[in-house]
Every structure is written in structure tokens, then in C-alpha cells.
Amino acid sequence: MNPKQFLTWGGVILLLLGIIGFVAPRVGGDALYFDAGENWAHTILGIVALLAARMLSESAQRSLVYLVGIVAIVFAVWGFVARGNPAPNIGVANLENPLDNLVHLAVGIWAFLAARGRSMMAMGT
Numbered sequence: 001m002n003p004k005q006f007l008t009w010g011g012v013i014l015l016l017l018g019i020i021g022f023v024a025p026r027v028g029g030d031a032l033y034f035d036a037g038e039n040w041a042h043t044i045l046g047i048v049a050l051l052a053a054r055m056l057s058e059s060a061q062r063s064l065v066y067l068v069g070i071v072a073i074v075f076a077v078w079g080f081v082a083r084g085n086p087a088p089n090i091g092v093a094n095l096e097n098p099l100d101n102l103v104h105l106a107v108g109i110w111a112f113l114a115a116r117g118r119s120m121m122a123m124g125t
Contacts, residue, residue: 003061004053006114010068010107011049018043062115069111076104 001009020027021034021042034042052064079101 001110001114002117003058003065003115006065006068006111006117007049007053007061010111011046011053013046014042014049015046018046065111065115069108069115072104072108072111076101076108079104 017034018039018041021039022036025034025039027034049068052061056064080098083098083101
């Protein structure tokens with residue numbers, strides 16, 4: 001997977017999560033739920049990712065995907081550290097749920113792999 005594919009798929013997923021979160025915030029019950037701050041963040045970031053996939057150069061996409069990876073890892077770690085604090089435990093959203101934090105960790109790893117994907121493929125040819 002390359003950065004453009006990550007931004008496209010990630011954008012679609014985030015946009016859907018944002019919309020679903022507004023309609024059914026507890027679609028995952030207590031295991032996975034979205035508050036208003038997360039819904040807005042998912043929706044806006046999904047739109048930005050889709051626009052970036054179409055409008056940015058390959059180099060800018062790669063830089064953006066690395067940034068997404070860093071931010072996702074920071075939110076994962078912050079969520080684990082803030083666990084147990086009253087909501088919203090990070091100022092605008094609640095990362096109380098360990099599943100949220102694991103998802104952010106997985107997205108961070110996915111972003112780093114996608115950012116490297118194209119250059120690793122080019123080195124093999």
C-alpha cells in the first residue's frame with residue numbers, strides 16, 4: 001500500500017466512522033463508542049484525507065501519512081495514559097476505551113507501513 005491508497009482508504013473509513021458516530025454513537029456498545037468530538041474529528045479528517053489523496057504530490061502525501069502515523073501513535077499512548085480520568089479525558093474527546101487506543105495504535109502502524117510502501121517497492125525494482 002502506498003500513501004495515496006492509505007489516504008483514500010483511511011479517508012473513506014474516517015468519513016464513515018464520523019457519520020455513523022453522529023447517527024449511532026454507541027454502535028459498538030461499551031466496547032467502541034464515539035463522542036461528538038471524535039465524530040467531528042473523524043469526519044473532518046476523512047474529508048481532508050480524501051482531498052489530500054487527490055490534490056497533493058506523492059512527496060506531500062508521504063509526509064502527511066508519516067504525520068498521521070505520529071499523531072495516531074500519540075493519541076494511542078495518550079489514551080492509555082489518560083485512562084481512568086473523567087471524560088473528556090484529552091480535552092475534546094474521550095479515549096477511555098482501550099479498544100479506541102488499540103485502533104489508534106493500529107492506524108499509526110498502518111500509516112508508517114504505507115508511507116514506506118512506495119519507496120520499498122521502488123527499491124525492489
